Amino acid sequence: MGRFSVYRLKKAFALYPGVVAPVSADFLSQYYALRRRERLLPRALLDAVTGLLFRLWVPFRARQVARRYGLGDDWVRSAVRIGREGFADPNDLALFRIDRRQDLRCFMRRYEYAAISKRINPACWRDDCALADKILFYARAAEHDLPHPVVLATIVGGKARVASVPPGSTLAMKPADGEGGSGFRLIEWPGGDRAAFARFLEDQPGLGGSLWLVQAKMIPHQTLEQIALAALPTARITTIKDEQGNPELVTSVLRFPSLATAIVDNIKAGGLMAPIDPITGRLGPACRGKAAGEISRHPVTGGEVAGLRLPDWEAAKKLVLQAHAAAFPEYSMVGWDLAFTPDGPVFIEGNGKPCIVVAQRATGRGIGDTRFGQLVRHHLHMREVAIKP
Template identity: 30%
Template sequence: MHFDNPERIKVFLKNPNKKNYLKICKEVLVLWVTKKEVPMYYFKHLYKREIKNYKDYLGTKEAAEIREGKKLHQLEFTSILCNKLNFSLYCERSNIPTPKLIGHNLGNHFFSGSEMRKINNKTELIAFYEAIFESTQLETLFFRPLSQYGGKGIFKLRHDNIEAKLESEYQNLINGNYLYNEVITQHPKLNAIHGTSINSLRILTYIHNGEVNIISSIFRLGTAGAVVDNTSSGGLFIGIDDKTETLKKEGYRNLEFGGEVLTKHPDTNFEFLGFKMPYYKEACELVKKATAVIPNRLIGWDVAITPTGPIIIEGNAHPDLFAADVAYGGLLKNKQIQRIKAFIK
C-alpha cells in the first residue's frame, strides 16, 4: 500500500470490518520490529478483524527475497519463462500442452509458419491476417505482448471485425512484439462462473532435493466482461483446498479495485464454496511435468482448464506471492515456503 494512492487509502478507511485503531497500531509496531521494515503491506489485508495470525503473512522484503532470490532462479530457465514466444516454442518442442502458436511479430516484421512479411501499412497488415484466417479456418486470434504481464496489452482479433480492430491496434502492433494463439476453449463448468475470460489456476511450484512440490494453488476469475482474469486488471482470486480439489468460501479483489471479500461472483452470483475444480489433479501433474522440462526452482504456472484437460498458458519466473499469501491464510506456515526461506539464507 502506498500513501500516494488515494483510492487504496479510502478503501482502508471506509472498511467497517477493520480492527480498532489501537490494535492496528500495536500489530503494525510488532511487524515493524520483527520484519525490520515499515509494514505497509499490513494495510492491504491484515487490518481486517478476522485476521488473527497476522505474523504468518509474508512481509514485503520476504516476498521480494523469494521472488527475486538468485539461488532460486537460473538465467537459462528464466530466459525461457520471461519471453512468451520462447516459452511457446520450447513447450511445443517438449510436448507440453500450451495454446497453439499461430504467428508472431517483432516490430513490423510479421511471421506465420515459415513466412515472414515486412508490413508497411494497415492494408498490408489486414491482408496478412486475412491470409492467416483463411489458412487456419479460425474465427478469432488471441494476442499477447511477448514480455508484458498482468494482462497488459492483451486483445482478441475476430475475423468479422478485422478492419475496425486493426485500426485501433495498428500502432501497438507495428511498434511492439506480439504472439498470436488459437483461442482456448474453456471447460463449460468454468464458463458458468465467468464466460468472457479464460479463468486460470495459478499453481506455485518449488524444487526441493530434486523433487517438484506444489506450494499452493489459487483460482483466478475475470469480472465485468473482461477477457483477462488477472488480479491487477480487476479480477478475483480464490484459494483451492488441495485435498478436496474444491474452492474455498471467499474470493478477494486487490485493494485498488475495492478490496472486497466475496462469496459469490459479482456478475453471475455463482457461489464459490465447494465448487470442484475439473481436472485439478491433472493440472498439478502437468505443472510438475513442465517443471521437469524447465527446472527453475520457483515458478508460478498459469493453467487453463479445457473440456479435455489442463493446458499451460505461461510460466512466471518471478511470481507475485500476495494472492497466494492471502488465499492460503499466511504462507509463512507453508512447509515449502519454510524450506525456501531456509535455502536462500
C-alpha cells in the same frame, strides 16, 4: 527482455526490514540475521536511513489505503502502529486483514520477495529466462510435449510472420514479455488468405516495437462457464523443489473475472481469486484483491464458487510437476498459469517470480506456516551453505 522499467528498478534494491535490527516473519529470521552480518558499513547506514524513511511513510500510506478501501480513523491508527512495529506496508495489513502485530509472524511482505527470489531462484533473473518470454516458454513446452496454445503468428517491429492462417474467428494478441495481463487484447479476424492475414495483423493499432504473439482465443471447460464470463479462468499453481530436489505443489489458486466486460482474469482488472483444495480440486470462497469479504457465488451470474470442483484436477497437478522436473529443471520455484479447457489442462505461461500476495490473500494464511515457507527457508539455507568458502 532486458528493457528498463520502474518494476525492475524497484527490484534492484533489496529493502532491509528495519532500522538496525531486522523485523520479519519468523521463518525468515535466519536469512535476515545473515544479511545483517553481510552488510558493510555504508550499506548498514543506507539501510538505517531507508528504515527511518519507511517509518515516516507509513502514516501517509495508511491514510491513502483507508481512503481507497473506505476504512475509518481507528483502522488508520492501528495500521500506523502495526506498520511501524512490524515494518509492514499498511496496504498489506488491509489485504491480509491483519489487526495484531503478532499476526505478521507468518506473512512474507511484498518488498522482501525480490531479494529472496534472487537468492533461491537466480535463473529467473537472467536475460535468457524461459519463464520471462512467452516465445521461449512455448518452445520449451513444445520440446517436452506439454499442452500449450499454438502460436499462429508473431508481429515483430510491426511486421507479421505467419505460421498458419486460422478461419475467421476471435483471436488473442499479447506481448511476449507482458506481465499481469498487460497488453492482452481480442481481435476479430474475418478470414482470408496468408497475405490478408499478415496485413490484418500489421494494421492493428499500438504495436510499437514489441514482439506480439497471436493465438486462437481459448475456451474454458463447460464446468467453469458459470464463472468465466468473457475471460479465461486460470489456476496459479506454484511448485517448489523439495529437500530432495523434487517439485512439490505448495499453492493453488483459481483466478476468474468479476466484471462482464473483462477479457482477462487478472486481479488488477477486478478479478476474483479462490483457493483450490490441493487434494480435491474444490474451490473455497473467493475474494477480491482489494475488498474485504468472502464470495460464495459469482456476483454477475450467481454461479457456485465455493465448492465448485475443477475439471481434470489430478491431470493438472501431474502436468505441473512433470513440467517443472523435466522441462524447467533450472528453476527452484515456478508459478504456473494453467487453463482448464474442453481438451484438458493447458499451460498459458510460467512465472519465475510468482506473486505471493495472491497465495496469501486467497487463503488468508501466511506462507510462513505452510510448505511454501518451509521450502523457501530450506533453499535460503542451501544457498548460504553453497556460497560459504
